[in-house]
Amino acid sequence: MPNLIVRERSYSNLYAVEYVVGYILDPLKCFSGLYSGIGVDLYDTKAVIDHFNLIKRIRKEGDTKKKVRHLVLSFDPDKEDYITPEQAFQIAFTIAQYFGARFQIVFGIHDEGYYRQNGNLHVHFAINTLSYIDGSRFPGERYIFNDLIKELRRNSDLVWDMYFT
Numbered sequence: 001m002p003n004l005i006v007r008e009r010s011y012s013n014l015y016a017v018e019y020v021v022g023y024i025l026d027p028l029k030c031f032s033g034l035y036s037g038i039g040v041d042l043y044d045t046k047a048v049i050d051h052f053n054l055i056k057r058i059r060k061e062g063d064t065k066k067k068v069r070h071l072v073l074s075f076d077p078d079k080e081d082y083i084t085p086e087q088a089f090q091i092a093f094t095i096a097q098y099f100g101a102r103f104q105i106v107f108g109i110h111d112e113g114y115y116r117q118n119g120n121l122h123v124h125f126a127i128n129t130l131s132y133i134d135g136s137r138f139p140g141e142r143y144i145f146n147d148l149i150k151e152l153r154r155n156s157d158l159v160w161d162m163y164f165t
Helices: 016-024 045-058 085-100 112-116 142-154
Strands: 003-007 035-038 068-074 103-110 122-131
Touching (some): 003 142, 016 045, 016 068, 016 122, 035 085, 045 103, 045 122, 068 085, 085 142
Antiparallel strands (some): 003 068, 103 122
């Protein structure tokens, strides 16, 4: 079953966006090249980082300590709900659409272990903490993620059993 992990690190320094987005789009991690986003230029990693930071410069009045939210959706390879990188991409895009209506988001399918058969398939997400629509702050409370799970259950024929860790 999928496991949604909300990374609770501070991500408050000037390089937080660069670090998280760089990690998510690392070609050695995104072995199959499956990544996407909403509200960003996906030309390259630098373009994504620049777009996140552009919103922060434009919307200074709403800036937050936490510069980026980092989520991980992990799939257990030993479970019967075996999933391919392409299926993980479809699920990830559904999640991106959920947040992307107001916040920039980028995700990458980390499938290096999938192809080496020594690790689990997982998806990393970076969400800008300021809305590109109105400059409001990302509500990082748990209820937002609970609402996401409800939305996924309502719009998916997959069986969802998500745990926050």
